[in-house]
Every structure is written in structure tokens, then in C-alpha cells.
Amino acid sequence: GAGVSQSPSNKVTEKGKDVELRCDPISGHTALYWYRQRLGQGLEFLIYFQGNSAPDKSGLPSDRFSAERTGESVSTLTIQRTQQEDSAVYLCASSSKTAHYGYTFGSGTRLTVV
Amino acid sequence: GIQVEQSPPDLILQEGANSTLRCNFSDSVNNLQWFHQNPWGQLINLFYIPSGTKQNGRLSATTVATERYSLLYISSSQTTDSGVYFCAVGAGGTSYGKLTFGQGTILTVHP
Numbered sequence: 001g002a003g004v005s006q007s008p009s010n011k012v013t014e015k016g017k018d019v020e021l022r023c024d025p026i027s028g029h030t031a032l033y034w035y036r037q038r039l040g041q042g043l044e045f046l047i048y049f050q051g052n053s054a055p056d057k058s059g060l061p062s063d064r065f066s067a068e069r070t071g072e073s074v075s076t077l078t079i080q081r082t083q084q085e086d087s088a089v090y091l092c093a094s095s096s097k098t099a100h101y102g103y104t105f106g107s108g109t110r111l112t113v114v
Numbered sequence: 115g116i117q118v119e120q121s122p123p124d125l126i127l128q129e130g131a132n133s134t135l136r137c138n139f140s141d142s143v144n145n146l147q148w149f150h151q152n153p154w155g156q157l158i159n160l161f162y163i164p165s166g167t168k169q170n171g172r173l174s175a176t177t178v179a180t181e182r183y184s185l186l187y188i189s190s191s192q193t194t195d196s197g198v199y200f201c202a203v204g205a206g207g208t209s210y211g212k213l214t215f216g217q218g219t220i221l222t223v224h225p
Contacts, residue, residue: 031211042200043215056212089155095211102147103202103213105157 002026004106006092012112013082021077021109025094032075033103034067035091043091049075082113116141120201120216127191127223135186135219137201145204146177147213148186152197160186160199191223 005024013019025032034046045059049069060066064083069075079086089110093103117140127133139146148160161168161175163184168175172191177184188195198220202213 033211033213035215042217043202045212045214048212050211091157093157102159102162103149103157103211104159105149107156 006106018080023075023092029094029096031095033093036088038088118216132189137184143203149200
């Protein structure tokens with residue numbers, strides 16, 4: 001597609017449940033990123049995929065968080081046993097070397113844990 | 115890790131005014147981007163500018179890498195410029211695209 005697509009746009013879940021967030025990057029973008037933005041805060045890096053290289057998972061806050069990417073396409077971010085502090089907007093971005101890694105962001109998934 | 119500090123944290127303008135937003139960073143970078151987050155939460159990339167000066171319409175940006183700062187200029191501001199402006203930097207290596215974001219400058223433009 002023309003842009004980065006994220007789904008769902010909103011997710012309300014009960015504490016302790018698992019959730020899966022999806023990101024469809026721009027076709028041909030080799031790099032894909034997940035960030036988290038808590039209310040009124042800046043963006044917090046979670047994980048970075050670059051081509052076939054091992055992902056940079058240094059930002060994942062706990063072992064309840066994991067992410068996968070199929071080749072250079074779709075990525076899913078999974079949060080297990082959700083906690084109230086996981087409530088945030090989860091943003092996905094993609095970029096390409098030819099565009100000097102200028103990010104294109106999706107519209108985000110707003111996750112609310114109740 | 116690298117630290118990014120933006121100033122001012124808040125800025126209120128009348129339509130038509132000019133403004134300068136600043137981003138200081140604590141280490142050498144080879145990737146620096148400015149973003150605008152509109153009131154609906156959408157983040158738009160304004161500039162990729164690890165060094166030098168670029169202009170796009172009423173917006174321009176300058177990065178002085180040797181002095182570890184970048185400036186975003188907004189001229190003849192409009193109400194649609196309202197939102198949060200983020201500076202983000204990357205230090206390269208194997209995680210060239212990975213960015214560290216500042217806390218943002220909240221801009222409000224009144225008609």
C-alpha cells in the first residue's frame with residue numbers, strides 16, 4: 001500500500017490477556033520499527049528489524065513483549081499477560097536505505113488495559 | 115545512550131508569527147530527523163537532516179553536527195502547524211535507523 005498500515009486502531013483488553021498488534025510496512029522498505037508512546041510522552045523505542053539481520057530487541061521492556069517479522073513484510077508485536085502499565089499507543093514505522101532511513105509512521109494502535 | 119533535549123517544551127504563537135525550535139544531543143549522530151505529530155496523533159516526517167540546511171515551504175531546518183544541535187524554523191505560522199514537534203537522532207553502527215526521540219515541543223498557534 002501507499003502508507004504504513006496498523007491494526008487494530010484501538011484495542012481494549014482485560015489485564016492478564018494476550019494481545020497481538022499488526023503492522024504492514026510500505027512495500028520495499030527493508031527496515032521496520034516499533035515504538036511506544038505513553039500519554040503526553042515522547043516515543044520509546046521497542047524493536048528494530050533490518051532486512052535479514054537479527055532484530056535489535058534492546059528496547060523491549062520485559063519478556064512479556066515479543067515481535068516477529070516475515071521477511072520484509074508484515075510484523076506482529078505480541079504482549080503477553082498484559083498489565084495496566086502497557087496502556088499506550090503502539091506505533092510502527094518503516095524506512096528504506098534509499099530514503100536515508102526517513103521514517104514513515106503508521107497511525108498507531110491505541111491499547112487500553114482495564 | 116544518547117540524550118536528546120528539546121526546547122522550549124511549550125510554545126504559544128499568534129498566527130503569522132515565526133518560531134525557532136531547538137534540539138540538543140549528547141553525542142555524535144549520523145541520523146537526525148524532525149517530526150510533527152498532529153492533534154490526532156499522526157506523525158509526519160518533516161526533515162532528514164544529519165547536517166546542513168534544508169527548506170520545505172515555510173519550514174526549514176539546520177543541523178550543526180560538530181556543535182551537537184539542530185534548529186527547526188517555522189515562518190508565518192498557521193493554526194495547522196499546531197501539534198508536537200519531535201527531534202530524533204541515531205548514532206549509526208548496526209542500528210543506523212534506530213532513533214532516540216526527544217520529549218517534544220508542544221506548539222499552539224492561535225488564529
